[in-house]
Amino acid sequence: MGYEDKTITCVECGAEFVFSAEEQALFASKGYQNDPKRCVPCRQARKARRDDSEGFGYRPVRQMYPVVCAQCGKETQVPFEPRQGRPVYCSDCYNAMRTSQ
Incomplete structure (x- = not known):
């Protein structure tokens, strides 16, 4: 299947970014069906925030x-x-x- 570069507007910062044909092929090989909604810097920032939150199973420090x-x-x-x-x-x-x- 042939892919062509797409210009997409980031839902976080509003900047336009190019979703290249190579990236589209990579997304398809991983089984992703949707185009990205965020530009690379916003994706990286979101991942960093998610990694900092400790994720599932996080417990706050108990008061002793x-x-x-x-x-x-x-x-x-x-x-x-x-x-x-x-x-x-x-x-x-x-x-x-x-x-x-």
Whole structure:
């Protein structure tokens, strides 16, 4: 199939860019059915933003709260805000309590 250069307007910046016959053949060989909507600089910027966002499975950093273990007195941090009057344990004491039950 013969391809001819096409001039396309970028949807992001509005600049015109050439979608060359070689690029069209490459897109066809990869199975792409649509012409690009963005010029090369806008495509690269979009990819960089996507790579920076950590993508799927990204979790924000959890806030940790400093506490003193109710059993051994060791200072530690927990991922929840402790309630007044409820004991909080370090991971060692908590795991020891769980296995003894």
